[in-house]
Amino acid sequence: MEVWTFHHPEQGTIEVERGTDDEFRECYSSWPEAPGTAGDEEMGNALRAKQGKSPLRLQVTVNGEVRRRLRSVPTGRVPLQRHVGEKLSSVSSATVHRDKPHLHIQSNWRDDILAIDYREGPDIVEFDPPPGSRGEARKQAMESSSFKRVAIPLATGLGRAGWALSVIILGPLVARLIGWLLSFLPDWELPPLPPLPQVSLPLPQFPQPPQVSLPVPAWPSISVPEPPEWVLFLLEYSKVWIPVVIGIVFGIVALRNHRRSERKKQEWQEETRIDAPSTEPRAKITPPASTGAPACPTGRNAAG
Structure with a gap:
């Protein structure tokens, strides 16, 4: 089981657990209820089902209290309010x-968690990924250079809008391939169909309405200047550059959120240093990662 842990100075310990049905049943006797629960049509779980693997679930706890149980690993916002149904529940980001x-969770098509942020109004603080996870490898790659810090979120943004680029680039190639294949087919000519019989029906003569001529105002002629070439280029290839702009914006926003997260962590550390006695060691808001995730986080075992 993969566990993402975050220590908030007011909320307490927030844990996001990602695992299979069997892994969760070792810790919770009542959840998941049975294998093959409805709602496994998401891409990651559908792929795992074809491979004969157990689907991946997600659970969010605050100080050991279960807040959310999801049937798959989402990408988007997940609330932390106390609301858990008896069965697996889904959350719409629009209702948060x-x-x-x-929490804002970012995952890939294989249901691997890439990043988790704690958000409250303008405050954004990043979770530290657990060791050995794909999120840790992604974070280490981003911290290795300033270029990757921008390039990796940029590639993620382009991936979200990359379908438009793939359609634009591959569309003409597919059309040419289809035309090339059709060139090998013989030209078939269908025999002409016999002409349809002509039917003439008498039409009634209705009286013509009176002709009314309304005055037409004389509008002044306005000459619109010809737009520059770069405007015409952008209008013609808007489907190409719009996904690129979306990816750039996504990368800039990710870089801004990272800087805001670092500033917020620094503020919490300064507040903790002021409140702590001088004889005690300085506390850290985010403790170092453990050597491995336990089978049941925080000692829970068949708690239900």
Whole structure:
């Protein structure tokens, strides 16, 4: 089981657990209820089902209290309010209030968690990924150079809008391939169909309405200047550059959120140093990662 842990100075310990049904049943006797629960049509779980593997679930706890149980690993916002149904529940990002505490989870098509942020209004703080996870490898790659810090989120943004680029680039190639294949087919000519019989029906004569001529105002002629060439180019190839702009914006936003997260962690560390006695060692807001995730986080075992 993969466990992402975050220590908030007011909320407490927030844990995001990602694992299979069997892994969760070792810790919770009542969840998941049975294998093959409905709602495994997401791409990651559908692929795992074809491979004969157990689907991946997600659970969010705050100080050991279960807040959310999801049937798959989402990409988007997950609230932290106390609301858990008896069965697996799904959360729509549109229903999450951005001013209230919530998590923003980023995952890939294989349901691997790439990053988790704690968000509350303007505050954004990043989780430290657990050791050995794909999120840790991604974070280490981003911290290895300033170029990768921008390039990796940029590639993620392009991946979200890359379908448009693939259609634009591959569309003409597929059309040429289809035309080339059709060139090998013989030209078939269908025999002409017999002409249809002509039917003439009498039409009634209706009286013509009176002709009314309305005055037409004389509008002044306005000459619109010819747009420059670069404007015409952008209008013609808007489907190409718009996904690129979306990817650039996504990368810039990710870089800005990282800087805001670092500033917020620094503020919490300064507050902790002021409140702590001088004889005690300085506390850290985010403790160092453990050597491995336990089978049941925080000692839970068949808690239900």
